[in-house]
Amino acid sequence: MIPLCVPEIRGNEWKYIKECLDTNWVSSAGSFVNRFEEEFARYVGSQKAVVTVNGTAALELALRTLGIGAGDEVIVPSMTFISPVNTIKYVGAEPVFVDVCRDTFVMDTDKIEELITERTRAILPVHIYGHPVDMDKVMELSKKYKLYVIEDATESFGSQYKGKATGTIGHIGCFSFNGNKLITTGAGGMLVTDHLEYGEQAKFLSNQTKVVTENKGFYHPEIGYNYRMPNLLAAMGCAQLENVNDYIEIKRNHAMYYNERLINIPGITLPSEKNESKNVFWLYSIIVESEYGVSRDELIDKLKENGVESRPFFMPVHDMPPYKDCQKGDLSFTYELANKGLNLPSSVGLTNQEIDKICSIIEACRK
Ligand SMILES: Cc1ncc(COP(=O)(O)O)c(C=O)c1O
Known part of the structure; x- marks a missing residue:
């Protein structure tokens, strides 16, 4: 795995x-x-x-x-x-x-x-x-x-x-x-x-x-x-x-390599990095759009069948029983991302070969 x-x-x-x-x-x-x-x-x-x-x-x-x-x-x-x-x-x-x-x-x-x-x-x-x-x-x-x-x-x-x-x-x-x-x-x-x-x-x-x-x-x-x-x-x-600078560089390299491999797959939205920001890409995260043809949860299952662990985005906290009655604003993107967002393997020790394998599964799974 x-x-x-x-x-x-x-x-x-x-x-x-x-x-x-x-x-x-x-x-x-x-x-x-x-x-x-x-x-x-x-x-x-x-x-x-x-x-x-x-x-x-x-x-x-x-x-x-x-x-x-x-x-x-x-x-x-x-x-x-x-x-x-x-x-x-x-x-x-x-x-x-x-x-x-x-x-x-x-x-x-x-x-x-x-x-x-x-x-x-x-x-x-x-x-x-x-x-x-x-x-x-x-x-x-x-x-x-x-x-x-x-x-x-x-x-x-x-x-x-x-x-x-x-x-x-x-x-x-x-x-x-x-x-x-x-x-x-x-x-x-x-x-x-x-x-x-x-x-x-x-x-x-x-x-x-x-x-x-x-x-x-x-x-x-x-x-x-x-x-x-x-x-x-x-x-x-x-x-x-003592090793944190290496870890940051490696994480960012992983993200760039994931981007390279996924950018041409229709229906997969890549994570962003705004101009004023440096993103460590702690968990490399994608959005599985409807255009991809397979739901985020089906993709999770496919990845798992092929030995890859992934995780859906956080479920909205305001929907959890202790927080149901709290004040809130419009939460449209929270719901959308909760349904479509997916975290992919992001360990420092991940290899490019493993990223290749993960991206090939994502490519093959599309309908
Ligand atoms: C966004 C966020 N806040 C707080 C925490 C809490 O940290 P800890 O698990 O060390 O208590 C975590 C994760 O573990 C987290 O992901």
């Missing part, structure tokens, strides 16, 4: 993890934790990074840090993995669903303003599958209506918007190091910000708001979390980060 997206482990992972085991620094204190934070912040170009147990925890911490809670509304796309929407609920706020663009698959920033009410406190752009959201428009609305911007950059590590890393443009950005992401620590996340006070508050919350008193007692002024990442995983993160 050619898998959808699996980790690439080819560097100092064993060496750094062994160092943790040899020195007994396996838990949340240990030098790799600080090192991973510092190196990650430097890599993306942020003032401060806070490592977390996963990307969902980073998003929840971001909302808590900015004081978003009961009675507040947060504008978020319905076409997303459910995690950012759940975190809005975790803090007691309400998601308000906005549509996505047909070509980039991410939040349609022209449809945000009509959803802003006096309860809106934040916009949560999700750079799904790698393409950056139009962040100029988001930041313009943020200034106009005094809204916070929390970027979910979990799927876009390695992408840029006007030369800036996604995740570094809003007030806080969040990343994930789940096994399918560009770099992985097994499970893990990172929160980045240029506002040092937000970074410090997020770190404080992630560590049970622990204040160590003079006699070494623990004092906790707020309700906190244990969202820390252990040194063992941070060690893996440091090793993975």
